[in-house]
Amino acid sequence: MxxxxxxxxxxxxxxxxxxxxxxxxxxLVVILFTAPGCPHCSHILPAFNSISxxxxxxxxxxxxxxxxxxxxxxxxxxxQVSGVPHFSFYGRGRxxxxxx
Numbered sequence: 891m892x893x894x895x896x897x898x899x900x901x902x903x904x905x906x907x908x909x910x911x912x913x914x915x916x917x918l919v920v921i922l923f924t925a926p927g928c929p930h931c932s933h934i935l936p937a938f939n940s941i942s943x944x945x946x947x948x949x950x951x952x953x954x955x956x957x958x959x960x961x962x963x964x965x966x967x968x969x970q971v972s973g974v975p976h977f978s979f980y981g982r983g984r985x986x987x988x989x990x
Contacts, residue, residue, distance in 0.1 A: 898942035899952040903960030905968075912983045916951040919980040923971045925957040931975045 902908050902921070911919055922938050924931035935954065942952040957963050957974065969978060969985075977989040 897939040921953045923976040
């Protein structure tokens with residue numbers, strides 16, 4: 891299991907942080923939406939953390955939105971996230987895909 895201190899996944903808890911993530915200078919931004927108590931999320935999040943470290947791809951930024959933290963639920967609603975886990979992919983600030 892990956893230590894949170896070494897993970898490159900940054901937590902988003904506010905609308906401002908989400909908007910900032912979309913303006914990230916990296917060409918690809920991956921955002922994983924999760925919720926506490928979601929069994930699938932509890933399996934995917936550690937793997938997502940590991941991928942963020944092991945990929946060696948500094949051109950990809952990794953973020954996590956926990957629906958129960960801060961503005962997480964509103965951010966999910968604003969982005970038509972209807973279930974978790976949910977991945978959203980952005981290229982240069984524009985959504986290029988989703989994976990549910």
